[in-house]
Amino acid sequence: MVTITFIEPDETQKIVESTLGLSVMEVAVRNNIQGIAAECGGQCSCATCHIHIEEPHFKITGAPVDDEEDMLDFSDSRKPNSRLGCQVTVTEELNGMIVRVVGDE
Numbered sequence: 001m002v003t004i005t006f007i008e009p010d011e012t013q014k015i016v017e018s019t020l021g022l023s024v025m026e027v028a029v030r031n032n033i034q035g036i037a038a039e040c041g042g043q044c045s046c047a048t049c050h051i052h053i054e055e056p057h058f059k060i061t062g063a064p065v066d067d068e069e070d071m072l073d074f075s076d077s078r079k080p081n082s083r084l085g086c087q088v089t090v091t092e093e094l095n096g097m098i099v100r101v102v103g104d105e
């Protein structure tokens with residue numbers, strides 16, 4: 001199990017537990033995290049799962065992949081630590097990760 005802290009768009013903080021192998025988007029949806037609409041169901045085509053990942057965990061998740069990069073380019077809320085939650089897989093190394101939900105897509 002891995003613990004992830006989500007900070008919703010209104011700053012509400014929710015700490016949840018996740019099994020390995022899920023995407024961060026799936027974890028958010030399963031735990032009713034506000035601001036993650038996940039309209040495309042994880043196909044990397046809607047950007048409604050836009051998140052900012054705090055360090056040190058952003059470095060571990062790595063840079064966005066090609067399609068993800070294209071989707072993030074459309075966002076006014078793009079930051080250097082932006083990712084799409086559906087493209088980040090929960091691994092042991094992400095235990096303790098803090099995720100800010102953008103929620104304005």
Ligand code: FES
Pocket residue numbers: 025038039040041042043044045046047048049084085086087
């Ligand atoms: S759920 Fe649509 S891009 Fe992530």
